[in-house]
Amino acid sequence: MMDINDRLYDLALTFIPQVGDKKMRALFNHFGSAKAVLNASRKELLSVDGVGTVAVDQLLAGKKSGALMARAEAELSFVQKHQIRVLNIQDTEYPMRLRTCEDAPFLLYSKGAARLNADRLVAIIGTRKPSDYGAQLTEELVSGLKGAGVTIVSGLAYGVDAIAHKQSLAVEMPTVGVLAHGLDRMYPAKNTALAREMVQAGGALLTEFPQGTNPDKENFPIRNRIVAGMCDVTVVVESDVKGGSMITAYLAHGYNREVAAFPGRVGDTRATGCNLLIRRTVAALITNAEDLLDTMGWSTQAAPKAIQNRLLLTFTDEEQRVVDALAQKEKLHADELLIISGMDASLLAATLLQLELTGVVRSLPGKNYRLA
Secondary structure, eight states, X not given: OOOHHHXXXXXXXXXXTTOOXXXXXXXXXXXXXXHHHHTOOHHHHHTSTTOOHHXXXXXXXXXXXXXXXXXXXXXXXXXXXXXXXXXXXTSTTSOXXXXXXXXXXSEEEEEESOOTTOSEEEEEEOOSSOOHHHHHHHHHHHHHHTTTTEEEEEOOOTTHHHHHHHHHHHTTOOEEEEOSSOTTSXXXXXXXXXXXXXXXXXXXEEESOOTTOOOOTTHHHHHHHHHHHHOSEEEEOSOOSSSHHHHHXXXXXXXXXXXXXXXXXXXXXXXXXXXXXXXXXXSEEOSSHHHHHHHHTOOTTHHHHHHHHHHHOOOOHHHHHHHHHHHTSSOEEHHHHHHHHOOOHHXXXXXXXXXXXXXXEEEETTTEEEEO
């Protein structure tokens, strides 16, 4: 367990103006601890790549005035009083999937017992004003994932988010709400009781923002990168072509996470975003929970059959090279397969198509492939 003084310095590091997450990570990695960062000299601080004079001056001024430690002490008192965990990026409880993202937050606040490194994390997101059909899809998706070892993640907003959280509680699945403000408040206020129930049921509330942070407009896209980065797959239920759900989907795609979406009726504004994601091959088309489990390779029924198919088939040299490459990783991008296989693009494309037709290989969004 981390020493309380170490945690105090972690908090102080996040309160330095002009020092964002990338600079914090650079400083932390260079000196080995937040305490060492705050005790470093000006010359030592300026030796860190990407850290300039403005940030160093802010750090030294805050340290000299005592403002950094004073604010950190107030924050530490708050989190201790409200049983909130503070996780820095090197803690074992910090979401390991999120840690791999270049813009991952240095520090997270977590309230509740949910495992942030559960085996299977699924983000379910969508419009704040879903249709009755969209609400039904959300409920059926959550219910269909029960028993698959899934934890549901969303943003605790109106609409699809709240429905996903409520249905998770109804079927007794763990659920995590990622917030765009501090844990001293709840936005929207209408979801205060829902948030409390989530924590009491073994779920969690998660944020990178300290107490006193308002749910300002600019915080929501920042929040969305946590949802996208900490999950294995992001599912969009209903969405227009603009808005938070689309931002989250594209963030997930950029992090090389899976994205899935329900198709909708042509002309329905609540379906245009999902249809666009599918058309651009950013998202896999799904119609139910089984589709999602199959897309992710989590379907227990499909795996034995796929393995049996591979054992019974005779492969060409090119096919064997592709199968051997995919057997080493959960998935590979087409460009990686080109390098590993040594084939030209047209031959690889033909080989992948043949393996898909025989049920050995599955195509994923973003030109990624995996063994079926």
